[in-house]
Each structure stands twice: as structure tokens, then as C-alpha cells.
Amino acid sequence: MTGQSSFVANAYSHRRARASRLAAWGYSPNTKHDYRDDYGWPETLTFDDFYRMYSRSGLAKAAIDKTVDKTWETMPALWESEKPGDTADEKAIAKHFAKRKIWRSLMDTDRRSMVGAYAGAIILLRDGQKLDQPVTALRKGIETLAGIIPAWEGQLDVAEWDITEGSDTYGEPLFFHFNEQAVGDAKNTKLNQTRIHRDRVIIWSDDGTVNCSSALEAGFNDVSDAEKIKGAGGEGFWKSARGAPVVESKEGVTLEDMMRGMGAASADEVRDKLNEKADDFNAGFDKFLMMGGFTVKPLSIALPQPKEFWEPCVQSFAASLSMPFKELIGNITGERASTEDAAGWARTCMGRRENRVMPLIQELVDRLVRWTILPAKDWVVGWTSLLEASPDDKLDRASKMSAINAQSGDEPVFLPDEIRDEAGFKSADEIEGWDEFMREREERKRQEAEDAQTETIPEEVQP
Numbered sequence: 001m002t003g004q005s006s007f008v009a010n011a012y013s014h015r016r017a018r019a020s021r022l023a024a025w026g027y028s029p030n031t032k033h034d035y036r037d038d039y040g041w042p043e044t045l046t047f048d049d050f051y052r053m054y055s056r057s058g059l060a061k062a063a064i065d066k067t068v069d070k071t072w073e074t075m076p077a078l079w080e081s082e083k084p085g086d087t088a089d090e091k092a093i094a095k096h097f098a099k100r101k102i103w104r105s106l107m108d109t110d111r112r113s114m115v116g117a118y119a120g121a122i123i124l125l126r127d128g129q130k131l132d133q134p135v136t137a138l139r140k141g142i143e144t145l146a147g148i149i150p151a152w153e154g155q156l157d158v159a160e161w162d163i164t165e166g167s168d169t170y171g172e173p174l175f176f177h178f179n180e181q182a183v184g185d186a187k188n189t190k191l192n193q194t195r196i197h198r199d200r201v202i203i204w205s206d207d208g209t210v211n212c213s214s215a216l217e218a219g220f221n222d223v224s225d226a227e228k229i230k231g232a233g234g235e236g237f238w239k240s241a242r243g244a245p246v247v248e249s250k251e252g253v254t255l256e257d258m259m260r261g262m263g264a265a266s267a268d269e270v271r272d273k274l275n276e277k278a279d280d281f282n283a284g285f286d287k288f289l290m291m292g293g294f295t296v297k298p299l300s301i302a303l304p305q306p307k308e309f310w311e312p313c314v315q316s317f318a319a320s321l322s323m324p325f326k327e328l329i330g331n332i333t334g335e336r337a338s339t340e341d342a343a344g345w346a347r348t349c350m351g352r353r354e355n356r357v358m359p360l361i362q363e364l365v366d367r368l369v370r371w372t373i374l375p376a377k378d379w380v381v382g383w384t385s386l387l388e389a390s391p392d393d394k395l396d397r398a399s400k401m402s403a404i405n406a407q408s409g410d411e412p413v414f415l416p417d418e419i420r421d422e423a424g425f426k427s428a429d430e431i432e433g434w435d436e437f438m439r440e441r442e443e444r445k446r447q448e449a450e451d452a453q454t455e456t457i458p459e460e461v462q463p
Contacts, residue, residue, distance in 0.1 A: 041224065045220060047153045053223060059328070063317070063321050063323060068111045068114065075107075078382070079380045100147045105150055115216065117211075119204045120178075125371075131194055134199045154183045155180075160175040173210070206356060208359070219317035219321065324344060
């Protein structure tokens with residue numbers, strides 16, 4: 001027995017040593033487990049894994065969609081200055097972008113880039129050139145921009161790299177392959193690849209390259225564990241509610257007796273026949289089980305409360321995205337806590353907008369200017385801040401400012417225009433007809449004052 005134990009121990013040590021060489025990150029002198037093997041986590045992840053999780057997991061889909069929807073809570077616009085001027089060019093751009101769904105397409109590209117390591121915004125131009133040709137001479141005007149095609153990582157890969165030393169684009173893609181097949185459509189096996197020049201593609205990722213990671217990668221194991229717990233709970237509840245049968249034979253009944261009684265030729269056939277009856281019984285609540293010569297007892301399963309096991313997985317997944325737990329699952333308890341979480345989430349998405357989305361939109365604008373599709377101006381990407389107070393909050397602050405002025409007497413603390421600005425309204429000099437309104441107001445006050453003086457003159461003084 002000692003020799004056998006020693007053999008098992010040596011074999012186990014050999015296995016651990018071999019595993020430590022194959023996956024050094026999983027083992028160390030102080031590590032007892034290879035977590036990947038022990039917990040069933042995949043060693044490598046591909047785009048298909050992330051896309052499948054996004055498509056089939058409510059947690060993953062909610063995390064991606066809520067992040068993108070918050071970042072793009074309102075659509076941006078192109079301005080000629082720091083404030084919208086309502087100029088002819090601004091109106092034409094806004095109308096064309098709405099017609100061709102440019103902002104919506106960029107939003108969808110952003111969504112795809114979170115699922116994969118990157119996504120692509122394929123720029124369609126009315127230039128009469130094939131997609132594998134560089135963009136050269138174009139006719140002026142926003143109408144030249146035909147649209148944007150959002151492409152998944154699984155649809156777009158690098159066809160050719162720039163390997164010319166000394167080139168300004170050394171180490172960057174020169175051409176891409178775009179597979180028009182819909183991602184996730186197993187029925188469509190036709191591969192129709194289109195070669196596209198780099199001028200016509202904007203890589204949408206954290207750093208604008210294809211060498212990034214999916215937003216789901218850090219929390220992939222957490223979502224997998226949460227799905228296991230949810231699935232095990234559902235299956236366990238079903239079996240517990242249905243009552244899985246336990247079949248017992250009478251004392252003294254042999255295998256040969258069972259084979260003769262069931263007309264089976266082997267022990268495997270006996271097992272198959274029993275499983276067939278049990279499966280048919282478990283297929284629905286309204287069926288009964290008849291087992292001649294056997295005793296059938298229900299199998300009771302005591303299910304633990306899955307919440308204590310499920311929530312840490314979801315909390316860890318939310319943390320991987322810097323997303324408040326309550327924002328992810330939508331369970332808001334306590335106004336103060338939910339307000340603070342919402343404010344923090346708005347700051348996170350605002351930072352994402354400023355550091356990830358805005359530079360890529362600016363790259364598109366720069367290309368359109370270089371191609372003379374947009375006039376050569378210092379275009380500003382105008383976008384309503386996610387940190388801006390709500391209309392009710394603005395009016396509340398303006399009301400408090402007015403109350404402070406009323407208490408301060410003849411020397412107000414805030415100017416009228418400051419209060420108007422805080423309430424979200426234009427200043428007085430920006431409102432058409434304001435000066436005329438104020439003159440008429442002063443004239444009415446003067447007239448009322450004169451009338452009041454006339455009415456207070458005693459009657460005996462009247463001539």
C-alpha cells in the first residue's frame with residue numbers, strides 16, 4: 001500500500017511540475033491550484049468567445065450596451081466655433097449626417113469595438129474609385145460622404161502591413177480584408193472578402209490599433225461563473241420540483257433476473273431501458289412512472305441560496321468595467337447611493353468619451369477636411385456633457401441664487417444674466433427684442449409712477 005501511495009504521489013508531483021512549465025502563471029511555489037483547470041476557465045480567448053458571450057449572456061450584453069448608450073446619450077454635432085452658430089455649413093452637415101446615419105453608424109462601431117479587440121468604421125465615398133484604391137481627388141461638399149459601415153473584428157483583418165523602413169506608416173496596416181458575411185450567422189458560409197485601402201478605414205479601439213483587448217476579457221471568467229451558478233440553480237430547481245426518481249430493485253433480484261424480466265440481452269441494455277423510462281418521466285410534470293418489480297423513490301435536492309455566490313461574480317465583472325454594480329443590474333436601493341453611483345458612472349463614461357471616442361471622431365473630421373468634403377475650418381465636435389445638471393436641478397440652483405439676491409438687499413450677489421445662465425437660458429443680450437422689451441418695461445414703470453403721484457394729490461389742492 002505504501003508503494004502504491006508513493007507511486008501516486010510521484011505521479012502527481014510530475015504532473016504539477018509539467019503543468020508549471022506549460023503554464024507558469026498558474027503555478028508557483030505557494031500555489032496549490034491551477035485555477036484555469038480547476039474552475040473550467042478557457043486558456044485562450046478569441047473573438048468568437050466574446051461575441052458568443054455578448055449574444056447569449058444578459059450580463060455581458062447589459063454591460064456593453066449600457067456603457068455605449070450612456071457614452072452616446074446624446075448625439076454630437078460639428079460646430080464652427082466653441083458654441084453652435086447655426087450657420088449654413090453646420091445645418092448642411094447636420095442634415096446630411098442625419099440622412100446617412102453617420103453618428104448612429106459610429107455609435108454601432110463603438111459598440112462592436114467593446115466586444116472585440118477593435119472594430120472598423122469603413123468610410124464610403126462617392127469618388128468613383130474601388131475600395132482598394134487610396135483617396136485622391138474628390139469633389140467638394142458633404143454629399144461626397146455616402147455613409148459608414150460598422151465592422152466587427154471578426155469581419156475585418158489586416159491584409160497587408162507597411163514593412164518599409166523609414167515610412168511614416170511603418171508597422172501600420174496598408175490594406176484590410178472585409179468579410180461581408182454576417183457575424184454569428186452559421187448558415188452563411190460564403191466568404192466574400194473585399195480588399196480595402198487604409199484611407200477608407202478607421203480602426204476603432206483604445207489606441208486606434210488592432211493590438212487591443214476586448215472589454216469583456218478581464219471579466220470573462222466572472223461572467224462564466226455567474227452563468228454556471230444561474231444555470232445550476234435553474235436545473236437544480238427543476239429537478240427538485242419534478243423529483244428525480246431513484247429506482248431500487250427487490251432484495252435477491254439479480255442482474256440476470258432483470259435482463260429476463262425486461263427482455264434485455266445485456267446489462268447495458270437494461271441500463272438503457274431504465275434510462276429511457278426515467279427520461280420520459282422527467283420530460284413533463286403530468287407523466288407517471290410504472291416500473292414493474294422495482295421501487296421508485298423521489299430524489300430530494302436541497303438547493304442553497306445562489307445569491308451569495310452569484311453576486312460576487314457579478315460585482316467582480318462590474319469592477320472589470322469600472323461600472324457600478326447597481327448600474328449593471330438596475331437594482332437601485334437608497335436614493336443617496338443610487339445618485340452617487342449615477343454621478344460616478346457619468347464621470348466614467350465622460351472620461352471614456354473624451355479619451356476614446358472623441359479622438360476617433362476627430363480623426364474622421366480631419367480626413368474629411370483633407371479630402372475637401374468639409375471646408376477647411378477649425379471644426380469643433382460639440383457634445384452635451386454627461387455631467388451637466390438636469391433642467392430641474394438648474395432651476396433649483398437659479399431659484400436659490402434669486403433667493404440670495406432677495407436677502408442681500410440693494411446689493412445683489414448675482415447678476416441677472418448669471419441667474420439666467422445657471423437656469424439654462426440665454427443671456428439678455430442674446431435674446432432678440434430684449435432691449436425693446438426692457439425699454440417698454442421702463443416706460444410702463446415711469447408711467448405708473450407718474451399716475452401714482454397724480455392720484456395722491458389732495459383734492460383741496462386741485463385748482
